[in-house]
Amino acid sequence: MLILGIDTTCDDTAAGVVEDGHNVHSNVIASQHVAHERFGGIVPVIAAREHTKNISYIVHAALDEAGVTFQDLDAVAVSHHQGLLLSLVVGVSAAKSIALACDIPLVGIHHLEGHIYSNLMGRDGELAFPFLCLTVAGGHTLLLKIEDHGQYTLLGHTRDDAAGEVFDKVARQLGLGYPGGPAVERLAAEGNPKAYTFPRPLINQPHFEFSFSGLKTAVLQTIENEPNANKADLCASFQQAVIDVLVTKTMRVARAHELDCIALAGGVALNMPLRKQLESAATKQGYRTFAPPLKLCMDNGAMVAGAGYFLYQHRGKDALTIEAKANAPLGESGLRYRPATKYR
Amino acid sequence: MSILLIDTSGAYSTVAVAQDGDLLGFGTLKGRPAARIHEQIRTLLPPVGITLPDVDTIGVITGPGSWTGLNIGVTAAKTLALVLKKPLIPIATLDALVAPHSWTQGPVCAIMNAGRGRYYSASYASNGQGQLDLQSGHLTVSGIEALMESLLLEEGTPLVVEYGSTFGELVSHCAGAICHKSQVRLWPDGIVAAALQSTPLHREKIMSLTPTYLQATLAERNANL
Numbered sequence: 289m290l291i292l293g294i295d296t297t298c299d300d301t302a303a304g305v306v307e308d309g310h311n312v313h314s315n316v317i318a319s320q321h322v323a324h325e326r327f328g329g330i331v332p333v334i335a336a337r338e339h340t341k342n343i344s345y346i347v348h349a350a351l352d353e354a355g356v357t358f359q360d361l362d363a364v365a366v367s368h369h370q371g372l373l374l375s376l377v378v379g380v381s382a383a384k385s386i387a388l389a390c391d392i393p394l395v396g397i398h399h400l401e402g403h404i405y406s407n408l409m410g411r412d413g414e415l416a417f418p419f420l421c422l423t424v425a426g427g428h429t430l431l432l433k434i435e436d437h438g439q440y441t442l443l444g445h446t447r448d449d450a451a452g453e454v455f456d457k458v459a460r461q462l463g464l465g466y467p468g469g470p471a472v473e474r475l476a477a478e479g480n481p482k483a484y485t486f487p488r489p490l491i492n493q494p495h496f497e498f499s500f501s502g503l504k505t506a507v508l509q510t511i512e513n514e515p516n517a518n519k520a521d522l523c524a525s526f527q528q529a530v531i532d533v534l535v536t537k538t539m540r541v542a543r544a545h546e547l548d549c550i551a552l553a554g555g556v557a558l559n560m561p562l563r564k565q566l567e568s569a570a571t572k573q574g575y576r577t578f579a580p581p582l583k584l585c586m587d588n589g590a591m592v593a594g595a596g597y598f599l600y601q602h603r604g605k606d607a608l609t610i611e612a613k614a615n616a617p618l619g620e621s622g623l624r625y626r627p628a629t630k631y632r
Numbered sequence: 633m634s635i636l637l638i639d640t641s642g643a644y645s646t647v648a649v650a651q652d653g654d655l656l657g658f659g660t661l662k663g664r665p666a667a668r669i670h671e672q673i674r675t676l677l678p679p680v681g682i683t684l685p686d687v688d689t690i691g692v693i694t695g696p697g698s699w700t701g702l703n704i705g706v707t708a709a710k711t712l713a714l715v716l717k718k719p720l721i722p723i724a725t726l727d728a729l730v731a732p733h734s735w736t737q738g739p740v741c742a743i744m745n746a747g748r749g750r751y752y753s754a755s756y757a758s759n760g761q762g763q764l765d766l767q768s769g770h771l772t773v774s775g776i777e778a779l780m781e782s783l784l785l786e787e788g789t790p791l792v793v794e795y796g797s798t799f800g801e802l803v804s805h806c807a808g809a810i811c812h813k814s815q816v817r818l819w820p821d822g823i824v825a826a827a828l829q830s831t832p833l834h835r836e837k838i839m840s841l842t843p844t845y846l847q848a849t850l851a852e853r854n855a856n857l
Contacts, residue, residue: 331851333699337842340703344710344839358715374700377667381704384670385711389684608670 289362291600292350292386293593294343296379297371297399298427299330301342304590305354305361309597310410313354315583315590318342321466329460336374343382350589358386363393363605365596369616370399370627371427376612384608393605395596398618399587403553404434405595406580415578420547422538422566425554425587426452426467428628429498429534431541434551437602440619443541444496450628451530452556454504458526461511462519472523473559479524484510486529488536496541503529531562535569542575552579555586634682635689636673636712637823639816640666640705641697641725643796647672648820649680649687653828656680658820666704684716691721691827693728695844696744696752702843710838719832722841723823726754727764729814730792731825734758739767741783742814743802744794746847751779751802762825776805 290313295302304315320338324330351357366383368376380396387394403423407415420443421432429451431444449457452469459468464475486506489499507526510517542550550570552563557579567577584591603620615627637658639646645666648658657680659672677684692709695702713720730742737760743753754769788810793802795813803811816822833841 327851327855334851336700336703337845340707341840341842343707344714347711348714348839374703377700377704378707380667381670381707382711385708386715388670388674389712389715608674609668611667 289597290356290360291363291365291395291593291596292347292361293402293589293591293596294347294364294366294379294383295399295402295587295589295592296339296343296375297367297587298375299324299335300587301339301346302587302589303346303350304588304593305350305356306409306590306593306597309408309594310412312409312590313356314350315588316346316349316353317586317588318346325466330372332372332374335372336378339375339378343378347382358390361386361390361392363395363596363600364390365395365397365592365600367399367402367592368396368610368612371614373612373614376614380610380612388608393600394608394610395600396606396610397592397595397599398616400428400430400618401595401599402591404432404440404551405598406553406584406591407551407578408598409580409584409591409594411578415549415551418547419549419551420538420542420545421551421553422534423553424451424534424556426450426456428554429500430625431496431538433545433547437598438620440621440623442623442625443545444498444537445625446498446500446628447626448499448501448628449504451498451500451534452554453628454500454530455556457504458507458523461508462522467555469556469559472527473561475520476523476527476561479518479520479522481524481528483518483521484525486525488529488533491533491536496537498533498537500530527559527561531559531565534562535566538566539569539573542570543573548575550575550577552577553585557585558582633688634686635691635721635824635827636687637691637820637827638669638705638709639693639728639820639823640669640701641693641695642701642817644817645669645672645701645705646817646820646823647676648823649676649682650824650827653824655821655824656682660818666701669705669708687716687718689719689721689832690716691723691823691830693725693823694722694841695725696746696846697725699845702845706841706843710841713838714835719834720838720841721827721830721832723826723830724844726752726769727826727829728816728822729794730754730756730764731822731829732816733790733792733812733814734762734764736760736790738789739786740764740790740792742792743779745796745798749775750847751776752846753779753783755783764829776802780805
């Protein structure tokens, strides 16, 4: 089953073609970084305009790269829940037109499901339900128990900023550009993670909630107070604080809920030190870790096509009347979680 | 020649189908229902005996108008045109407003509300047989007085005004002009007429089509870009 997946959740216009939920034939992303750079952050109306400008090119590029045409598609999947509303509606409109014109099923997915399912793609049976998923990106930081297809239980989430967003803010303050994650990671590789002692918010609390705004303030204040500080040391110390919190909380929740398979997802899953330290901590406990291929970590269309495949098998197609929602509950149980600051 | 038309530029979302310039059927939804245009198209076509692949051309209102509505409508129309391999006709909102009032020879102006005390306007010369030539288009003009000054209306110039909350206020400033209410939001004959006068786009131009936003975003205005 050949599925085209479309994602216009935030500031990337993305489309990909995936066969049977596993075999990625193409995954094309148009980044809007240049359009937003001069404003120092994402401007939702401009993101929507850029999506409208790019969407046809990206969809065609995804089909061309996969060597297929619209007529070869068996379904079209789109992220219609979670993100910037003005951006989501563009992808949803394109997906509905394809479904209508090709007379194929439309599958609307929650953007987070794309990230979660990126762990199942290409791993037939290797990662079985239930498993723990730490999904961490610019718009969310969540600990979820993935019970089954479409069935999720919230174990922990951020009370304020998402971890990825804090990477972006720190990078911006240091003049490293956007997106901040890769830039901070590059510089951190040359720095001393013990040079600065930044707070590890809530790390000793028995619950599984996160908070990153205090850490963000501490880092931003240090940057302001010490204009000549070594940027590499700052990045390394900040990155280590985030990783310590994420790894400690994830291991604690895994033990408490007896989940021995831990999956990592979202844009921050690109961070190599996070991947390595989570794996190392899990291995010590006899647990296994999973992380998607790097190309499936950032917002992308292939993960939407992948999730679309599994969810279509599970619950069938959606009507042409589905609507984009900025903060939508997740899964069949209508799981509600607090969106990170960025999406409030 | 059959044409499928989409308008999501205003307070209604409209889909219509016309054959050789005659309106065969249409549907309008009030509110912010641009999300439902695909369902509207699906239900509109069977009763008029046309299937989607039978449609010869797609037409879409490209603006000015609602930012998000236009993004949805233009994306929907260009994707349909590309998948079905049909030409796409871009239609300016003001052209559609004025089209049903073009049967008298001479000048005619169209005005629509742009929000925040601004207006979009365009002046046309009509040949009296439905042919309209754009003389000048004002992107946005602040205030009604400045708008009236910029239009340089001659006595008796027909003025086509989008019917809405500011209609009465506008008309009170239009002494000497003959004001027509444009009902194009409710009755899409103007969209059909304007489509017949517009040039269809083919593949490359369809891919790059974006709405005619006209107004810069607030972020851009603040940054003086």
